Amino acid sequence: MKNLLILGAGTAGTIMANHLRKKMNRSEWKITIVDKEGDHYYQPGFLFMPFRIYSEADVVKPKRKFVGGGVDYLEADVDRIEADANQVHLKNGNTLAYDVLIVATGTTPVPEETEGMTGPDWRKRVHEFYTFEGAKALANTLDDWQGGRLVMHICEMPIKCPVAPLEFVFLADSWLRERGLRDKTELVYATPLSGAFTKPVASKILSGLLEEKQIEVVNDFNISHVDNEDHKIVSWDEREVPYDLLVTVPTNMGDPMIERSGLGDELNFVPTDKHTLQSKAHENIFVIGDATDAPTSKAGSVAHFEAEVLTENILAFTQGKPLPEKFDGHANCFIESGNEKAFLLDFNYELEPVPGKFPVPGIGPMSLLGESKLNHMGKMAFRWIYWNVLLPGHPIPMVGHRMTLSGKKLPEGVKAPQPLV
Amino acid sequence: MPDKTINGVTVSTDDDGFLQDHSPWNKDMAATIAEEEGITLTDAHWKVLDYILADFAEKGAVPGMRRLNKVGGIPTKELYSLFPGGPIKKAAKIAGLPKPASCV
Numbered sequence: 001m002k003n004l005l006i007l008g009a010g011t012a013g014t015i016m017a018n019h020l021r022k023k024m025n026r027s028e029w030k031i032t033i034v035d036k037e038g039d040h041y042y043q044p045g046f047l048f049m050p051f052r053i054y055s056e057a058d059v060v061k062p063k064r065k066f067v068g069g070g071v072d073y074l075e076a077d078v079d080r081i082e083a084d085a086n087q088v089h090l091k092n093g094n095t096l097a098y099d100v101l102i103v104a105t106g107t108t109p110v111p112e113e114t115e116g117m118t119g120p121d122w123r124k125r126v127h128e129f130y131t132f133e134g135a136k137a138l139a140n141t142l143d144d145w146q147g148g149r150l151v152m153h154i155c156e157m158p159i160k161c162p163v164a165p166l167e168f169v170f171l172a173d174s175w176l177r178e179r180g181l182r183d184k185t186e187l188v189y190a191t192p193l194s195g196a197f198t199k200p201v202a203s204k205i206l207s208g209l210l211e212e213k214q215i216e217v218v219n220d221f222n223i224s225h226v227d228n229e230d231h232k233i234v235s236w237d238e239r240e241v242p243y244d245l246l247v248t249v250p251t252n253m254g255d256p257m258i259e260r261s262g263l264g265d266e267l268n269f270v271p272t273d274k275h276t277l278q279s280k281a282h283e284n285i286f287v288i289g290d291a292t293d294a295p296t297s298k299a300g301s302v303a304h305f306e307a308e309v310l311t312e313n314i315l316a317f318t319q320g321k322p323l324p325e326k327f328d329g330h331a332n333c334f335i336e337s338g339n340e341k342a343f344l345l346d347f348n349y350e351l352e353p354v355p356g357k358f359p360v361p362g363i364g365p366m367s368l369l370g371e372s373k374l375n376h377m378g379k380m381a382f383r384w385i386y387w388n389v390l391l392p393g394h395p396i397p398m399v400g401h402r403m404t405l406s407g408k409k410l411p412e413g414v415k416a417p418q419p420l421v
Numbered sequence: 422m423p424d425k426t427i428n429g430v431t432v433s434t435d436d437d438g439f440l441q442d443h444s445p446w447n448k449d450m451a452a453t454i455a456e457e458e459g460i461t462l463t464d465a466h467w468k469v470l471d472y473i474l475a476d477f478a479e480k481g482a483v484p485g486m487r488r489l490n491k492v493g494g495i496p497t498k499e500l501y502s503l504f505p506g507g508p509i510k511k512a513a514k515i516a517g518l519p520k521p522a523s524c525v
Contacts, residue, residue: 156485162523192486194510198522200435206525220507222486222497236486236497237506251487266491274481295482297524331524345525349481353525 002029004314005088005098007078008255009035009063011043011391012289012303013104018393019311021070029318031070032096034088036077038063041132042386044300044379047164047336049135050142051175058383060132066391078105081261083282100284100318102310103263103270105255107160107290107298109134113251114155116226125231126246129168130160141245142175147184148244153233154191155223155251158267160290160298163345165189165249166196167336173213174338190218190233190241199352201411202345205369209337252298254291269293274349275326275420277310284317286310296329296349304390305330305401326420330403332358334379342375344368348403350417354410359398361407368408427453439513439520446517455515458504462515466503469495470516483513483521 004020006013017033024031045059067073077091081101088096109130111117117126127138152169159165169189176182189196189210196210196217197203210217224236232242254268263270263281271280272292279285288310289303296302305327312325329349334342344366345353357364366375389396402420410416425434427450433441438457440446451470455462462470472493476484486509489495500508509521 156487157521157523163525166525193523194437194507194520197525198520199525202525220510224497237501266488293480295480333524335525347524 002099002318003097004029004031004100004102004318005096006031006033006102006104007035007081007088007257008104008106008289008291009033009040009067009073010104010106010289010303011300012106012291012307013102014040014063014066014391015304015307015393016102016104016288016310017067017071018391019307020314021068022393023311023315024318026070030072032072032074033067034074034076034078034090034096035063036075038075039132040066040391042383043130044161044386045383046129046132046135047167047171050129050138050168051171052139054383056132056136061387066387068392078255078257079260080257081263081285083261083263083285086284098284100286100314102314103258103279103285103287103291104289104303105257105291107252107254107269109160109250110253111248111250113253114223114226116228117155117248117250119226119228121226121228121231121246125244126226126228126248128248128250130164130249130252138247145181145185145245147181149186149188149242150245151188151190151233151241151243151247153189153221153223153241153246153248154193155249156192158298159249159252161333162297162299163333163335165191168247169215170209170213170338171336173215187213187215188218188241188243189215190221192222193219195219201355201414202353202369205355206343213338252290258291265293267293274329276313276323277306277327278313278323286314286317294327294329297331297333299331299333300386300390301332302330304396305332307393308401328402328417328420330401332399334375334382336376336379337371340376341371341373342379343371344375344378346403346408348417351403351405351408352414354408354414356408358407361404364407435520437514437520440517443517450517451515454517458511458515460504460511460515465499466515469493469500469503469508469512473512473516473518477516477518483509483518485509485521 040063042059048054128134258264258268270287272287274294290298309325309327313323347353356368504511
């Protein structure tokens with residue numbers, strides 16, 4: 001009996017377990033999935049919790065419930081991977097041997113990476129909404145908000161769901177208006193990038209949005225430290241952004257276990273072939289989702305598309321065949337823009353988000369890079385799809401892992417990407 | 422997209438002056454782009470640029486400050502003194518690489 005081991009029962013790991021248990025020969029392969037935590041969070045829902053659009057119960061369910069029969073589910077903390085010996089050491093002293101390993105250990109915000117971030121203001125005036133605890137704490141703080149300077153801030157790239165900070169300011173704008181607090185609140189967006197929108201086509205189409213909503217953008221802001229005493233963030237070139245409430249996206253890092261295993265880059269992400277999802281260092285290790293260093297978004301939709309590619313590649317690998325499938329970097333994300341409207345993006349490694357119709361070319365009904373109520377309804381309906389279709393590993397009709405150019409309008413000067421062969 | 426002539430070579434750039442295509446780029450062109458940014462390139466600058474170019478070739482993305490710091494061995498303060506303002510953005514521009522971007 002051979003062992004296929006999956007580390008991490010988040011979005012990517014769970015989908016992989018569900019795909020492989022249906023496709024692998026279970027008399028030859030034993031599939032085991034390991035995770036240290038019992039709860040599965042619908043992470044896109046964290047964005048809505050601070051505004052009390054989603055409650056805690058909407059975003060959390062037991063992890064085990066989503067891993068189907070035929071997979072051994074093990075709740076344990078991984079100490080390290082010993083890749084040269086094809087084994088994983090658990091913190092409880094046990095060892096798991098593997099023939100094929102899938103690393104799906106995700107990414108986590110690490111506020112301690114920034115000087116002063118977890119100082120006296122932490123969870124009082126300094127918040128984040130990328131964790132369940134953080135989103136809950138921010139909701140409580142916002143309940144008492146009476147106005148002042150609300151700063152949305154990103155420490156450094158890459159971050160999980162790069163559009164979420166933008167969505168936060170857009171939602172904050174409409175939430176403040178509803179409560180009659182918009183006139184009393186300065187909304188600021190501070191980013192280490194050159195602007196809130198950086199891809200040229202989206203930037204041209206969406207640039208008016210921030211101005212319209214009177215959101216001030218501070219760009220090229222690389223944080224040096226948080227000054228808890230004077231309630232301001234300070235950049236390496238000594239610029240200062242004062243806050244009454246700072247909502248930050250801390251540095252995102254891969255699991256510390258990756259570092260202990262000597263398998264990571266400077267942020268504990270695993271160097272991975274961006275097309276095959278095979279680890280660059282070990283041919284029987286595959287990496288999926290936020291754990292990879294692939295230059296695409298760290299987002300659930302990416303993990304979902306990657307899972308389709310990786311399933312085919314793992315099946316081929318276990319049969320000694322060349323890896324047949326290639327991932328093109330496809331991501332598909334809704335951007336909430338406030339007032340119950342949203343945008344939709346569809347892009348990959350080669351093609352930036354462009355306008356068009358999705359998923360049916362020319363018809364839609366959803367608009368790419370266009371704001372609509374229907375896109376917002378799509379985003380809200382996605383929670384049901386996530387729990388009932390995506391996690392169990394069922395295909396989502398009309399949305400394949402390869403991005404399609406059909407239905408997209410390529411503006412002048414934007415080159416169509418070469419299809420992957 | 423605007424075309425621009427650098428050292429007698431016509432190149433296509435984005436609205437912020439970043440090269441759209443890296444292939445015509447060379448070290449002399451880097452020196453000219455740097456002059457436009459008010460920077461005279463020294464060996465210390467080239468250490469950063471060479472690192473960014475090698476990293477981009479391997480990973481397909483312009484490395485961030487942390488990577489330059491931890492892996493490239495270039496302290497953040499030094500980066501700011503070499504490329505005042507936005508070090509990563511300026512270095513990428515001089516290296517003929519795309520502007521660091523998010524997904525939207």
